[in-house]
Amino acid sequence: MLKALSMELKHGFETSNANQVEIRGLCEDLGKKIDDLAGCTAALEEEVGELRVVVEENKEQIRCLKEGETGVMAKMESLENNLRRNNLRFLRFPEGLEEGDFKKFLVRLIKQEVNVEMSEEDIAKDIQMVHRVPVKMPSNRVRPRKILAYFQTYSLKEHILTQALKKKSLMV
Numbered sequence: 001m002l003k004a005l006s007m008e009l010k011h012g013f014e015t016s017n018a019n020q021v022e023i024r025g026l027c028e029d030l031g032k033k034i035d036d037l038a039g040c041t042a043a044l045e046e047e048v049g050e051l052r053v054v055v056e057e058n059k060e061q062i063r064c065l066k067e068g069e070t071g072v073m074a075k076m077e078s079l080e081n082n083l084r085r086n087n088l089r090f091l092r093f094p095e096g097l098e099e100g101d102f103k104k105f106l107v108r109l110i111k112q113e114v115n116v117e118m119s120e121e122d123i124a125k126d127i128q129m130v131h132r133v134p135v136k137m138p139s140n141r142v143r144p145r146k147i148l149a150y151f152q153t154y155s156l157k158e159h160i161l162t163q164a165l166k167k168k169s170l171m172v
Contacts, residue, residue: 102130
């Protein structure tokens with residue numbers, strides 16, 4: 001029985017030694033893998049640092065572009081307002097009253113009703129464009145569309161407006 005016990009013990013030690021060798025091998029493999037992961041982690045941390053720098057640069061560029069956009073939008077609004085500065089709108093003129101030639105109709109209206117001291121030719125030269133405002137409205141619309149006139153010079157527009165305000169009410 002001692003002999004059997006001794007054999008069992010010897011066999012147990014051999015198995016234990018084999019297990020220890022296997023565990024050491026696994027630990028070495030695990031250590032190599034941990035070292036590889038540490039290298040990868042360091043490389044990833046370096047990449048993340050570089051990307052953070054790029055993101056910060058992009059944030060700065062976006063901020064500058066937004067500031068520039070604000071300036072451009074303000075400039076565009078100012079230019080649009082300056083273009084509209086020479087416009088005059090004429091209201092409540094029935095559709096078809098102009099008989100196809102808005103410019104002649106408007107020149108006669110300005111000359112006769114507003115009492116502008118300029119000749120009809122000079123007024124006509126200063127009017128760059130005249131048209132009815134295009135509006136999508138139902139066909140049963142009661143109010144006529146506005147007439148929009150664009151003058152080349154602000155002074156004529158201002159003079160017409162001043163004379164019209166002095167007259168108080170204009171009738172066709």
